[in-house]
Amino acid sequence: MAILKVKDVSKRFGGLKALSDVNLSVEENSVHAIIGPNGAGKSTLLNCLVGKLIPDTGSVLFDNQSVLGREPYQINQMGISRVFQTPEIFGDLTVMENMLIPIFAMRDGAFRMHAYETIANEKEVLEQAEAMLEEMNMADKRHMHAASLSRGDKRRLEIGMCLSQKPRLLLLDEPTAGMARADTNNTIDLLKQIKDERDITIAIIEHDMHVVFSLAERITVLAQGTPLVEDTPENIRGNPKVREAYLGEAA
């Protein structure tokens, strides 16, 4: 069953047609990669999925509910978590607090005036955060300021924060951009582990072919705002149209 359906989505910025008639569906519990050369409209598409942009035409359905016109926090509450190209974490807060916030958000909703309670008494939330830190191998860093983590650790933390909300769909925007090879491989391993251990759908936008071909089960190639092909990695690799449009020199 498709958990995310994008139908006939178009988006214009002035004279530039960023997306035209994009149709895409992401199957539940799969890893779906969206690739394409620079300017293909990958980021625009992603922003339409999370509520940052509203497409001019078309619809975006998550679990058969439209996400259009909803604020990013409402879309998150529906079960979509997003990982950013540069890790977006709470730099001034400790690693532990970073992990607590999404869990509170999941439990209490978009706003709750819990001004008189003490965090130290929220045993259940603390346990969940602790467990997620263990899973991310970051328990020893729990008192560190998140801003002082290494790039790879920031990424791990961000992914952990997203996972702690038990999302049904995890959106990753170039998760290994600007990373050293070792950090990239660690991130790939982490994502593989997440895919194997959880009931989760992952949609990933990526430049790095190494990452795409080691993770994806389906690949959509976007070029000039329209999907060129959608297929399995093996077929994409051999597809001459794709080679021409995108892989050209890389393959």
Place this chain on the structure above:
Amino acid sequence: MLGLNKKDTSLLIVVAILTLLAPFILNPFPSDSAMAQFNAGYPDLMQRFVIFGIFAIGFNILFGLTGYLSFGHAAFLGVGSYSAVWMFKLLSYNVIPAIALSVVVAGLFSVLIGYISLRRSGIYFSILTLAFAQMSFALAYSVLSNPKFNLTNGETGLQVYADDPQILQGANAPDLPHLFGLPMRATYTMDVGAWSFDFNAGYYLCAVIMMVVFYLAIRIFRSPFGMMLRAVKSNQQRMNYTGLNSKPYTLAAFVISGMYAGLAGGLMAAMDPLAGAERMQWTASGEVVLMTILGGTGTLIGPVLGAGFIKYFENIFSKINDNVLHSWFAFLPDGLEDAVVFIIHPFIGKGWHLTLGILFMLVVIYLPGGLVEGGQRLLNWIRRKSVGGDDTREGKTEPAE
């Protein structure tokens, strides 16, 4: 204790002891000695210490936690004062309904201003709040003071007149603000040898209220709500993509700090039943910003220290005049004495703002964490100096954060 951890409890206890014993602590010099002018233990000044402490604690909940810098908080202070005086005029001189109303009205007023100002952040938010505060000042100073509808009594300031209704004012009740019959001006003076200490009813009312709201501020700082406010400051983008709506969080912080300001304004009127528009002017808003930054933004105790620091120097420096200076430097040869007095002259009396400006610059440049950071550095330095290196001992008054 009281649902606080050990560190916060000891901080609260230290603050409680200091405020309760303030009449002794602030009067260290015998009353007829030359140093007596540095004594700060008189009721009027002690009241201002705690009232501005409350104001700054509330301001810090907004500015210290969410990072939204409001330049219009004096508007809530003024609104609180006007509400309290109106309560004196209509009901009675009892301070409880007056203070309660000032908190409520300031809260409602801050919902309105906050809702509009928080549509923007950063410098635009500051400018919006400043604009609102100046509009409130103009309203209070002239617009809402005309013969047909006199809400604020303009330049003269709002005060209680003999022909006001005061429907609940009993026949025997004191004719000035009181707490169930205990006048706020009641002062018991204790003479011990050459020293004299003033125990003022109004000060102790303010001090108890400050301790309560300080305790509430600690609770807010340690609550999930407080953490969310720090998250607003740190990364709103991540917050929105984590399923949290940052707008109600910032509005709630704004309203809470507005209510603290209203409480301070109400207490000010309860100590002296007069409310003037100048209380809402932008200089007053700027003062609380200075207090918070000087003391230590985002720390628990910093704003209180900053408020005390500024109010102390405001009173002490502005009292020193050339005659006092001449008497201090009388031991110098005449020409030199005049020269020294000439140099110091601009920094005292009415020029004390110059001193404040220099102190503020020094703090911001060398101690960005304010007086709290200064205290922590001092503690660390002393700890490093003490032999044996007993690292197990924790600094007791070292504030959290």
